[in-house]
Amino acid sequence: MQKPEFPCLADTVDRLQILGADENLSSKQLGRAIATDPALAAAVIYHATHIRHRHLDNPINNLRQAAMMLGVTTVQDLAKSLPIADKHFSDGPREHYHALMGHAALGGMLGLAVARERRDLEPGEVALASLLFPLGMLALWAVSPTEMETLSNLLGQPGVQAQEAEYIVFGTGIEDAGRTLAEAWKMPELLCRALEPTNALEPRALGVMLAGKVAWHAVSRWNNEGLISDLRLMASYLGLNQSGLADLVDECIEEFNEHCDTYGLAPLPLLKHVPFQEIRPRPPAFCLAPQSDVCARVERRLEAFNRNDAPAILESCIYVLHRGLGLNRVIFARMEQQGEPVPSLIADSVIGTDYEPDFNRFRLRLEGGHLFCRLMAKPTAFWLKGREQKAAWDLLPSEVASLIGTEQFLACSLFVNGTAKGMIYADRRHPACGIDEATFRNFKRICQQTVKALSRDPPLPNPDAQTART
Structure with a gap:
């Protein structure tokens, strides 16, 4: 058109x-x-x-x-x-x-x-x-x-x-x-x-x-x-x-x-x-299925990127987690301080959340020792499996628990050459579409590939090509 x-x-x-x-x-x-x-x-x-x-x-x-x-x-x-x-x-x-x-x-x-x-x-x-x-x-x-x-x-x-x-x-x-x-x-x-x-x-x-x-x-x-x-x-x-x-x-x-x-x-x-009460969530009619061909294609792309391709790397990461692994909502939240005494995680790239403006406003101050403060202290991949993980659940900020509306999610802090860049968050929105060991394992692998791409040096200029041009 x-x-x-x-x-x-x-x-x-x-x-x-x-x-x-x-x-x-x-x-x-x-x-x-x-x-x-x-x-x-x-x-x-x-x-x-x-x-x-x-x-x-x-x-x-x-x-x-x-x-x-x-x-x-x-x-x-x-x-x-x-x-x-x-x-x-x-x-x-x-x-x-x-x-x-x-x-x-x-x-x-x-x-x-x-x-x-x-x-x-x-x-x-x-x-x-x-x-x-x-x-x-x-x-x-x-x-x-x-x-x-x-x-x-x-x-x-x-x-x-x-x-x-x-x-x-x-x-x-x-x-x-x-x-x-x-x-x-x-x-x-x-x-x-x-x-x-x-x-x-x-x-x-x-x-x-x-x-x-x-x-x-x-x-x-x-x-x-x-x-x-x-x-x-x-x-x-x-x-x-x-x-x-x-x-x-x-x-x-x-x-x-x-x-x-x-x-x-x-x-x-x-x-x-209209009664001012939330409609009871309906069980999902289906869950997103993993697509191995999407994973393979995007992971090859990640291997070809270098640190000069940061926006494309992060977009590829959240895309493959969503379309390749079948995770419904994925966010890259960048670490930002902007002169404030306390840094924050701020939604930078999202997928699977077009109809959730509140979710897309994700912003979390890293203070008070809550769960995400601890995750951002060092490179870590984490799987919150639910309330039964009492120690971790009790550290989850109440505003985040209310925002996400689910008890299971994956998170990974991204560090590039020792510097915290942000965090990847992903979930399956509804508990009926649970996260399993294979999904967590693949999530960690893709996050590791993302960090490698963000850390990779660009190729050196080809001296023969430069000589030919001159």
Whole structure:
């Protein structure tokens, strides 16, 4: 897909024709109309960003800017150039796609509300990034509707996690695809940053992520795992209590419900009517299986790297632990001090956690003698097998235990030439997908290969080649 040409809503062209007849139409009104159709919004932003005579130092960050630049006639032409969802999809995919459009539209509304609550200087920028946050899903529905229908049906089964289902169907996470497309299409910077999970530590990017997550929970009628942890994070982020958060979210939902039938949705229930208690985790429908071919391929790659390839080494490490060993969530947390008296471990690279912004905000101060302080004291690989390891369990920081939600995990401190660089953490999310001796043994081996690669000297220049060039 060379540019965003997603199927638009059936009534979009007609609504724009009516707006175009209004001589007093403002760019703000036009921007609002565009925001009701995420497919059109993506096309408009792409077109405004790539217009030939635009001043290159003035990025397009919101729909009002784009509407002002293009004008209603150009927006109408863009809408007419897009396929129509009702004609593009058969019944099943059409229903799922319309619901996704509703999810995106509500995300944009929540993004605007979040930005205003935080007194953001550019609320329209946050709203646009939130609107287009499901960019990868929109693109995959446009080009791979059969596979997306398979994914949707898979997600409808009890105990199926979105991240694992995406890897089964596509071999990658959908947010990975969205981030790749957003960068290739030169979409707004905030959107690109919000699609990188580790940027959950950045306040504005986190706001976009949370708007998208809460919109997803709402369209799913508040029935997804992780709901309460996401709501708590959003309340903390906004400095609101439970009631205040419900008021903010419900104001958006009430506005959305006025035209929810546009997306084939029944009115969404208000958050204030939802019990504030975590949904009981369902046993996983399946566990990720090890893939020996992936392990062999990536381990060969690690053997070819040297210390100049540090980012690629760490990305390869967490990738092979996830895809090769079948560990669901993997983090490389770098050691950082930044002038503080106490160093911290901070999430730097993650995989398997696209839908867990709280997890991606991992940050832990190395003080007080807790378990991770001890692990970072020397090169160590460790397997926490559960509460029965009482001495180790009692050293686990309570905030980490609450965050990970599992009693088993693997960890390895990475030291390069005697200097602590960080830690690899990995788990299988649910106790039903347990860790065994073979997994721990392979985990240690891969971490050792990672340290060797980070320590390896680059090859010396070939003197014969230099002589030939001169």
